[in-house]
Amino acid sequence: MSSNVAMAGAARELLDDLKVYISKAKEIVAQGDYIELEGLDKQVHRMCQAISTLSVEESRQFKDELDELMIDLDELQQRFVASRDALGKELSGVSKHKQASVAYKQSEHGPRREGTVKPEGEDE
DSSP states (O other), X not given: OHHHHHHHHXXXXXHHHHHHHXXXXXXXXXXXXXXXXXXXXXXXXXXXXXXXXXXXXXXXXXXXXXXXXXXXXXXXXXXXXXXXXXXXXXHHHHHHHHHHHHHXXXXXXXXXXXXXXXXXXXXX
């Protein structure tokens, strides 16, 4: 029985660590900062393994929190997508701004005349 209590405690600790990790990741992404989720899959795997060693009755105590964890992971994914889309729009805007700047500079100097024949009498 004490090993089951220890496994339940380990599962609880792993689950709590994941909740904190995902919460911090959501905050970082919401601020527009970059985050590497290195090791998240291993943490989830270890937590799932710990829960799978418990009896059905003992593992049921984690159901609601695991459901909440799934919701948090979905929210994190949505924030990543929103951040990626915002960055894409920003980069697109920079590209269009640069294109406009180049076009404006070209118009200041007149059209390019590469490959045109100069009128007679003009020196090269």
